[in-house]
Amino acid sequence: MNFLKSGVLALAIFSLIGCNNEQSLQEYYIDSKENDAFISLDVPTSLLAPASEKLSADQQKVVNSVKKINLLAYSLKDTGFYNTETTKLKDILKNDDYDELMKVGNSGQRMRIFIKGDEDAIDEVVLFAQDENKGFLVARVLGEDMNVADMVRFAETMDTSSATLNTGGFEGIMDVFK
Incomplete structure (x- = not known):
């Protein structure tokens, strides 16, 4: 019986030691949605893409590979909060198995694109855009078995559908970068 108690105690200790205390991007989104300082929006692809009868078979395949898009923005009101949150996001993206695909910008405005998988x-796919005078935006494109070429085609599909896209829900998010 003593052996069983020791085994359970050892398992509990190893479980606590092995716990990862680092926040994931998903956890950051959930925590930030509850904070009034942020603007957030979850967008199903059905709202972004034009009606399926207007899409080619290839475009339908691409749209179907994207499940939803999460947008989170912070409009700069407090520089200290901005710096703290951007540092958190940079750490999450560095430590959470994301591969940086592209980086553009200058010291005041930056955009980085990451992929996971x-x-x-x-x-x-994660887009992290920062403007030291306006705030930041994090966009997560979630899907299954997407590839870089599909993402380019998805963006083109969205561009051709702009006439049918209702952008009213995006106004608060885009105000961050006005």
């Missing part, structure tokens, strides 16, 4: 089987 294999190049031909991407599960998540």
Whole structure:
């Protein structure tokens, strides 16, 4: 019986030691949605893409690979809060198996694109845009087995559908960068 108690105690200790206290991007989104300082929006792809009868078979395949888009923005009101939150996001993106695909910008305005998954089987694309005078935006594109070429085609599909897209829900998010 003593051996059983020791085994359970050892398992509990190893479980506590092995716990990862680092916040994931998903956890950051959930925590931030509850904070009034942020603007957040979850967008199903059905709202972004035009009616399926207007899409080619290839475009339908691409749209179907994207499940939803999460948007989170902070409009700069407090520089200290901005710096704290951007540091948190940078740490999450560095430590959470994201691969940086692209980085553009200058010291005041930056945009970085990250992917999670294999190049031909991407599960998540993250766009992190910062403007030291306006705030930041994090966009997560979630899907299954997406690839870089599909993402380019998805953006093109959205661009061709702009006439049918209702952008009213995006106004608060886009105000961050006005």
